[in-house]
Amino acid sequence: MSQRARVSKRRRLQPPxxxxxxxxxxxxxxxxxxxxxxxxxxxCRKCFLAQEHGSHVVRGVHDAAEKxxxxxRELLSTLKQKLEAAKSLLAEEQETMGxxxxxxxxxxxxxxxxxxxxIRLVTEENVMNFQNLQGHPFNPHLREASLSPQMKxxxxxxxxxxxxxxxxxxxxxxxxxxxxxxxxxxxEQITSLHSVTAELEKKCGEPSLVLLKDARxxxxxxxxxxxQGLEPARIIDPSLCQRPGLSEVLELFQRPIxxxxxxxxxxxxxxxxxxxxxxxxxxxxxxxxxxxxxxxPEIFDFGASVLGVExxxxxxxxxxxxxxxxxxxxxxIYEDSASRLMPKASKGKILLMGSRMGTKYTLxxxxxxxxxxxxxxxxxxxxxxxxxxxxISFYDVTKxxxxxxxxxxxxxxxxxPIFSLCFPNDGTNSDSLSICLPDVFVV
Numbered sequence: 001m002s003q004r005a006r007v008s009k010r011r012r013l014q015p016p017x018x019x020x021x022x023x024x025x026x027x028x029x030x031x032x033x034x035x036x037x038x039x040x041x042x043x044c045r046k047c048f049l050a051q052e053h054g055s056h057v058v059r060g061v062h063d064a065a066e067k068x069x070x071x072x073r074e075l076l077s078t079l080k081q082k083l084e085a086a087k088s089l090l091a092e093e094q095e096t097m098g099x100x101x102x103x104x105x106x107x108x109x110x111x112x113x114x115x116x117x118x119i120r121l122v123t124e125e126n127v128m129n130f131q132n133l134q135g136h137p138f139n140p141h142l143r144e145a146s147l148s149p150q151m152k153x154x155x156x157x158x159x160x161x162x163x164x165x166x167x168x169x170x171x172x173x174x175x176x177x178x179x180x181x182x183x184x185x186x187x188e189q190i191t192s193l194h195s196v197t198a199e200l201e202k203k204c205g206e207p208s209l210v211l212l213k214d215a216r217x218x219x220x221x222x223x224x225x226x227x228q229g230l231e232p233a234r235i236i237d238p239s240l241c242q243r244p245g246l247s248e249v250l251e252l253f254q255r256p257i258x259x260x261x262x263x264x265x266x267x268x269x270x271x272x273x274x275x276x277x278x279x280x281x282x283x284x285x286x287x288x289x290x291x292x293x294x295x296x297p298e299i300f301d302f303g304a305s306v307l308g309v310e311x312x313x314x315x316x317x318x319x320x321x322x323x324x325x326x327x328x329x330x331x332x333i334y335e336d337s338a339s340r341l342m343p344k345a346s347k348g349k350i351l352l353m354g355s356r357m358g359t360k361y362t363l364x365x366x367x368x369x370x371x372x373x374x375x376x377x378x379x380x381x382x383x384x385x386x387x388x389x390x391x392i393s394f395y396d397v398t399k400x401x402x403x404x405x406x407x408x409x410x411x412x413x414x415x416x417p418i419f420s421l422c423f424p425n426d427g428t429n430s431d432s433l434s435i436c437l438p439d440v441f442v443v
Contacts, residue, residue, distance in 0.1 A: 023209055024044070025043070025044035025046070025047060027044075027046075027047070028044050028045075028046040028047065030044035030045055030046060031044060032044055032061065032209065033045070033060065033061055034047075034048050034058050034059070034060060034061060035058065035059050035060070035061050035064035035065075035212055036053055036056050036057070036058050037056065037057040037058070037059065037064070038053075038056040038057060039053070039056065040212075040215065040216045042061060042209060042212065043058065061208050061209060061212065062208055064208075064212060065207075065208030065209075065211045065212055066208075068203075068211060068212065068215045068219070069203075069204055069211060071219065072200045072203055072204050072215075072218070072219070072222075073204055075200060075219065075222045075223070075226075076197055076200040076201060076204070076222075078226060079193055079196060079197050079200070079222055079225060079226065080197055082193060082225070082226060082230070083190065083193040083194065083197060085230055086186055086189050086190050086193060086230055087190060089186060089230050089232060090183065090186040090187070090190065092232065093179055093182050093183055093186065093232060093233060094183065096179060096232075096233070096235070097176065097179045097180075097183075100172070100175045100176070100179065100235060100238075101172070101176070103238050104168060104171070104172040104175075104238055107168055107238045108165065108168055109407075110402075110404065110405050110407070111161065111164055111165065111168070111402075113391065113405055113407035113408075114393065114402050114405055115157065115158075115161045117386065117389070117391055117393070117407075118157055118249065119154065119157065120389075121249045121250075121316075122154055122157075122249060168238060171236055171238060172238075174236065175233075175235040175236060178233040178234065178235055179233045179235065181233070182231075182232065182233035186230075189225070189228060189230070192225055193225055196218070196221050196222050196225055199218060200218065200222065203215070203218060237372070250318045250382070250384055250395075251318065251438070253316045253317055253318040253384070254318045254319060254320065254438035255310060255317050255318065255319050255438070256435075256437055256438060257308045257309075257310055257319045257417050257435050258273075258274040258275065258308065258309045258310070258435070259274040259275070259277060259306050259307075259308060259309065259419070259435070260274075260306065260307050260308060260309045260416075261274070261306075263305075263306055263307040264277070264304075264306040265304035265305055265306065267279055267280050267304040267423070268280070268304045268305075268306055268421070270306065274309070275434060275435045275437070276432055276433060276434040276435065277306055277419060277421065277432060277433050278421070278430070278431065278432035278433075279304060279421050279423070279430075279431060279432075304420060304421050304422075304423065305330075305418055305419065305420040306418075306419055306420075307334055307336070307416045307417065307418055307419075308416050308417035308418070308419070310416065310417065311336055311414040311415070311416050312385060312387055312414065312415045312416070313387065313413070313414050313415070314387050314388065315387055315388075316384070316385065316386045316387070316388075317384070317385045317387075318382060318383065318384045318385070319382070319383055319417060319435065319436075320380055320381065320382045320383075320397055320435070320436040321380065321381050321382075321383070321419065321433055321434065321435055321436065322379065322380050322433065322434040322435075322436055323354060323378060323379065323380065323381055323433060324377070324378075324379040324380070325430075325431060325432045325433075325434075326354075326421060326431035326432060326433055327355070327356040327422075327431060328353075328354065328355050328356065328421070328422035328431070329353070329354050329419075329420065329421060329422070329431070329433060330351050330352065330353040330354075330418075330419075330420040330422075331351070331352050331353075331381055331383060331394075331417075331418070331419060331420075331433075332349055332350045332351035332352055332366075332383065332392070332394075332417075332418055333349070333350045333383075333385060333392055333415050333416070333417065333418065334348060334349055334415070334416050334417070334418035335348035335349070335411070335412075335413055335414075335415060336413060336414040336415065336416045349366065349367075349418065350366070350367075350392050350406055350409075351364075351365065351366040351418075352364075352365055352381065352383075352394040352403065352404065353365070353366065354378060354381075355422075356377060361376060361377050361378070363378075363403065363404075365394075365404045365406075372403070372404065378396055378398070379397075379398045380396075380397035380398055380436065381394060381395065381396070381397065381403075382394070382395035382396075382397045383395075383417065385415065387411055387415065389407075390407065390408055390409035390410055390411060391405060391406065391407045391408075391409065392405065392406045392409065393405035393406075419433050419435075421433065
C-alpha cells in the first residue's frame with residue numbers, strides 16, 4: 001500500500017477536527033447530525049442506517065432543536081401565565097382565610113345577640129305575668145303553671161343556641177382545614193412552576209445538541225403542570241348554618257303595616273287596602289340605567305320604593321312580607337326625615353335584599369353590603385325592630401330561622417318600614433310585594 005493510501009485510511013477512521021468529543025458518535029466516531037424523535041437520541045450517519053431506526057422519525061439536529069426551541073418558548077409563555085394565576089389564587093386563599101374567620105365570628109356575635117334578645121323578651125313577659133298574679137290570692141300551682149312555659153322555652157332556646165354554636169365551630173374548622181390544604185397545594189404548584197420555567201428559559205438559550213438532551217422529559221413536565229387544575233378551596237358559607245330565631249314571642253309584636261301613597265315612587269301601583277305593591281307595566285314610566293349590570297346589588301339604589309305609614313320612635317315592632325311573587329326586592333327600615341318624603345339612595349337604610357337570576361337566589365344585607373348564599377327562593381320574610389336596644393332582625397318565616405340581625409344600633413329619629421321593587425330591564429314586570437296581616441293584633 002502506498003503512503004498516500006495509508007494516510008487517507010487514517011483520516012477516515014478519525015473524527016473530524018471541528019467536531020467536539022460529545023458531538024461525535026461514540027460507536028462510529030462520526031458527527032451527530034441527526035435526531036431520532038422516537039428514541040430521543042442523536043445519531044450519526046451510520047446509526048441512521050442501522051435497522052433499529054429504520055421506521056422512526058428522524059430529523060436534522062438543527063431542525064429538531066428549532067422545533068423544540070419553539071415549543072419550549074410557547075410552553076414557557078403559558079406556564080408563566082399559570083404561575084401568575086397560581087400566585088394570585090394563593091393570595092386570594094390567604095385573604096379568604098381571614099374573611100372566613102371574621103365571618104364565623106360575626107355569625108357567632110349575631111347568634112349571641114339574638115339569643116340575648118329572646119331571653120330578654122321572655123324574661124320581660126315572665127315579669128309581666130308575675131305582676132298580673134300579684135293582685136290575686138297566692139296560689140303556688142297557678143304561679144308554677146305561669147312560669148313553667150317560660151322556663152321550658154328558655155331551656156330549649158339555650159339548647160338550640162349551643163347546638164348552633166357547635167355547628168358553626170365545626171364548620172369553621174372544616175373551612176380552615178380546606179384553605180390550609182389548598183395553600184399547601186398551591187405552594188407546591190408554584191415551586192414546580194418556578195423550577196420548570198427556569199429550566200425552559202435555560203434550554204432555549206443552549207446549543208442544539210445540549211437543548212435536545214432530555215427535551216421530551218422537560219416537555220412532559222411542563223405539560224403535566226399545565227394539566228394540573230388551579231381550584232380554590234370549596235368552603236361552606238356560614239350563612240348555610242341555620243340559626244334558630246323566629247318564635248311565637250315575636251308574633252306578639254306583629255303590626256298591621258300599611259303603605260304610604262305619599263312616599264310611593266311613580267312607577268309603583270298600590271292596592272286599595274294599601275297592603276300590597278306592584279310595578280307599572282309601562283315602558284316609558286320606568287327609568288333606565290344602562291351602567292348597572294343585571295344581578296348587581298347596587299341596582300337596588302335605583303329601585304322603586306314606598307314607605308310604611310307607621311312611624312316608630314320607641315318600642316318593639318314586627319311585620320311579615322310575602323316576597324314569593326317577586327324576583328328582586330328589598331325590605332327594611334328607613335330613618336324618616338321631615339325634610340324629605342321620598343327615600344334617597346341608601347342613606348338611612350337598614351336593608352335585606354333578595355335577588356333571583358334564573359334559578360340562582362342570593363340575599364344581600366346592607367350596610368355594609370354583604371352577600372349571603374340562598375339555596376332556594378324565600379317566600380315570606382319577617383322584620384323585627386327593637387328601638388330601645390338598637391336591634392333589627394330579619395327572619396325566614398317559612399323555615400322559622402334567623403337570616404341576619406343588626407345589633408347595638410343607635411337610632412336618633414323616627415323609623416319607618418321600607419319596601420322596594422327592582423326596575424325590570426325590559427320595562428315590563430309582574431312582581432309584587434304583600435304585607436301579611438297578623439292573626440291577632442296586640443297593642
